[in-house]
Amino acid sequence: MTTSSVLITGASTGIGAVYADRFARRGHDLVLVARDQAKLEALAARLQQNYRIHVDVLPADLTKAGDLAKVEKRLQDDPRIDTLINNAGIAQSGGFIQQTSSSIDQLIALNTTALTRLAAAVAPRLVQAGKGSIVNISSVVGLAPEFGMSVYGATKAFVLFLSQGMSMELSAKGVYVQAVLPAGTYTEIWQRAGIDISDFSQMMHVDELVDAALVGFDRREGVTIPPLHKAERWDNLDATRQALLSDIKQAEAAERYKTA
């Protein structure tokens, strides 16, 4: 049985809490991060009892500089942590013009800044060890500006891009990076953001989502989209993107933009 440890952000509920259960079931020790200490402790007690593993609770508001630094330090200093599940995130209700400066700040601070800084905190140590994993939770909304969640979707597009770039830089050094793109999943995120889901079509149950994401993890997929039923759609999109890149000629404007 392994004694490595997995640090999971946003572990107090939803997708993060299910990841915690699944890694505990696999015999990993855990470090659980979120703001709600009581919920983290209750989960930790249950997992320790059920799976005979060790769980540390590290309460932190990842939008606060001091708390974020505390989690970064743990990732830098604890040699047992070989996997980071970068999951904590929030959503927003309303369109672009309904957003306030503070709601934009919070969303970007948690979904992008904290996620990037935590990945950057652990990556050098994993590279030095020549092994380890970083899982970043994105969303299919990051592929869909049509959904009318422009700021949230932009943070998730950022997470996808970041993960792909990190994977290109780190995989040769033994570090596995996975982007996970769920679609609508039954968790508290909707209620917390004030989004009424009563008219939504059926969504995925959170256990099914995490179990599917872990199939992708075990296969070492770079991008895992559990609700995508035709895998070749993603492959085609990526092939089209690469073809586009091959047609970028940076020294010369395209014919259609040339002035007479």
Ligand SMILES: NC(=O)C1=CN([C@@H]2O[C@H](COP(=O)(O)OP(=O)(O)OC[C@H]3O[C@@H](n4cnc5c(N)ncnc54)[C@H](OP(=O)(O)O)[C@@H]3O)[C@@H](O)[C@H]2O)C=CC1
């Ligand atoms: N549910 C869905 O439909 C989808 C979700 N996702 C993504 O999955 C991830 C998890 O979402 P989900 O489980 O649904 O959401 P939940 O709202 O159920 O859980 C969010 C988790 O993040 C934690 N969190 C929120 N704010 C902070 C903060 N400032 N600092 C630290 N932790 C914080 C919460 O804990 P606490 O309040 O204790 O801090 C909680 O543990 C998010 O990144 C989300 O964008 C992607 C696609 C679809």
Ligand SMILES: CC(=O)[C@H](N)C(=O)O
């Ligand atoms: C709030 C959302 O849109 C959801 N979490 C998703 O990413 O699909």
